[in-house]
Amino acid sequence: MYQRAAQLYQKTSLTSCQSPELAADSLEELRIALEELHVAEEELLQQNEELTSIRNQLEAESKRYQELFDFAPDGYLVTDVLGIIREANRAAATMLNVPQKFLIGKPLVNFIPYEERSAFRLQLQQLHNTERVQEWELRLFPRHTTEFDATLTVVTIRNNNGDVAGWRWLMRDITARKQVEAKLREIELQNLRLQETTRIRSHFLAIMSHELRSPMNAIIGFSQLLLRNQQDRLNSQQESMVQRVLNSGKHLLRLIDEILDFSKLEANCLALQPEEFNLAELISDTTAEMHSLIEQQNLKLQVKLNLENPLVVNDKYRLRQVLVNLLSNAIKFTNVGSITIEAWEPSTERIAIAVEDTGIGIAQADLKDIFTEFRQANQTLVRQHGGTGLGLSIANRLVQMMHGSITVTSELGQGSTFQVEIPRRVTLS
Structure with a gap:
């Protein structure tokens, strides 16, 4: 606007004041310039409102992210390339048993058991060559409490030049899961032992049943022959005794057959013959x-x-x-x-x-x-x-x-x- 006004002033100064047309043209140009200025002002106001709205949205998103970060059920950390903690949420502070504000600036390696720190540092160096590490299992040693099993998911943070600037860490306590897995392994081991015991028992029953059938068949067969032999008749007492032997033999054979059938069923060796x-x-x-x-x-x-x-x-x-x-x-x-x-x-x-x-x-x-x-x-x-x-x-x-x-x-x-x-x-x- 200043430039347009200066141009009009110079133009009218160089021209004879006896030209009213020139003055009118100058005033018209000034009016147009004022209208353009008004339009530019309106555009600036609109852009300012849009920028204010965007800033409010960004602030809301930032607040929402911070709340999600702070109140997440899992532990979240942000470290630099040396593993120094730069951000930490409440869950991480609780897991490591250190107030949130005192976690900042602490090396993450401080919370690794001493005997495992060398392996942790080596893994930290290797993180430079990867974008993400999923379910990295290790033990964490919080301050003044007992160590626990945890999984770490690590995501690389890069700057505008693409260089590694740090890492985001997700920490999850898997002590309960480890206990369940140990219990399941114990149950599986017990099941394997039971299956082996059942197999041995079924095998033993099958062998013994076969071994017992042969003498029992002989006892039953000879008893039936004694009762059928008409040439050498038995007296009533002897016949009663042989009959009792026969009945007992048949009863024992039925028991043996039941055991044999059961062992076959246990071993899935019995098949139907339709x-x-x-x-x-x-x-x-x-x-x-x-x-x-x-x-x-x-x-x-x-x-x-x-x-x-x-x-x-x-x-x-x-x-x-x-x-x-x-x-x-x-x-x-x-x-x-x-x-x-x-x-x-x-x-x-x-x-x-x-x-x-x-x-x-x-x-x-x-x-x-x-x-x-x-x-x-x-x-x-x-x-x-x-x-x-x-x-x-x-x-x-x-x-x-x-x-x-x-x-x-x-x-x-x-x-x-x-x-x-x-x-x-x-x-x-």
């Missing part, structure tokens, strides 16, 4: 074989077969083993009353079999463990009748292999009902 068979015939044959035992107990047997299609594709021998186990338990623990075996079709693709007795029943507290190996509900009766405590566990595992389920409902003193449900056609995966 075939098509008539379920009604299987149930009839199985109950017929056990009819003598039922008569000895003076029990009544009822068989209910509600099957439109009795053909099933499954492992006939293993399903018979399940039925024998359930019927044997029913006979064993029923002194008075009856036993009922029923088969029906819940759907076209499912088969259900139930064995119901009027025996002593099972307490509600024992139902949850009824299919657990070596667990038996009534130890007194078990001692009277014998058994390994593996029968129901084996039956449960066999039914699961058939992609089925086995359940029990019972009330103490009112009897029990075991129900097996399997697919009509088992598929082996």
Whole structure:
């Protein structure tokens, strides 16, 4: 504006004052210059407002960053290239047990255990060649407290020339994580030991079962020969003794078979052999074989077969083993009353079999463990009748292999009902 006014003054001074047109032109130029000045003033005011708004935003962002930095749950530090602390938040001060203002200017190496400081300094030198170090695990030694495990994440700070100006450090206390990891390692080690113990036990049971089967088969075979030999008749006392030997031998062989089956199941060595068979015939044959035992107990047997299609594709021998186990338990623990075996079709693709007795029943507290190996509900009766405590566990595992389920409902003193449900056609995966 000053320049324009000086030019107009010089121009009008050099020209005759008798030219009114020139004065008018000069005044017009002055007016235009004033308008331009006003526009420039408005632009400056607008730019000033924008700058003020930007400054306020920057101050708010700076305050927000400082609050995030100060109140972050993890420890944050900023150091120079020598590892001298230049900034520290509250979490870092708490972790290192030093007030925030006194942390500034302290070397970070002061908080490293003495025996690990050489390695820390070496790593600090190597930070010049990297932009970021993730999850650097080491121990920190706070002032007047015990050391703890921590992870450090380090990010390089560079100046405008691209040179390293320092580092940002994120510190995290991982003592709890280390304790959990140690506990997990201990549990894994215990599991490995248990697995090895189970493997050795299963191997031992399998070997012993095979070794015991041979002499037991010989005892049973010779006992049957003595009872069948008509040429050299035994007297009644001798026949009774041989019969007891035979019965005991068969009982021991059943126990050995249970142990052998259990060891195979434990080692995942038992496989199903599916075939098509008539379920009604299987149930009839199985109950017929056990009819003598039922008569000895003076029990009544009822068989209910509600099957439109009795053909099933499954492992006939293993399903018979399940039925024998359930019927044997029913006979064993029923002194008075009856036993009922029923088969029906819940759907076209499912088969259900139930064995119901009027025996002593099972307490509600024992139902949850009824299919657990070596667990038996009534130890007194078990001692009277014998058994390994593996029968129901084996039956449960066999039914699961058939992609089925086995359940029990019972009330103490009112009897029990075991129900097996399997697919009509088992598929082996």
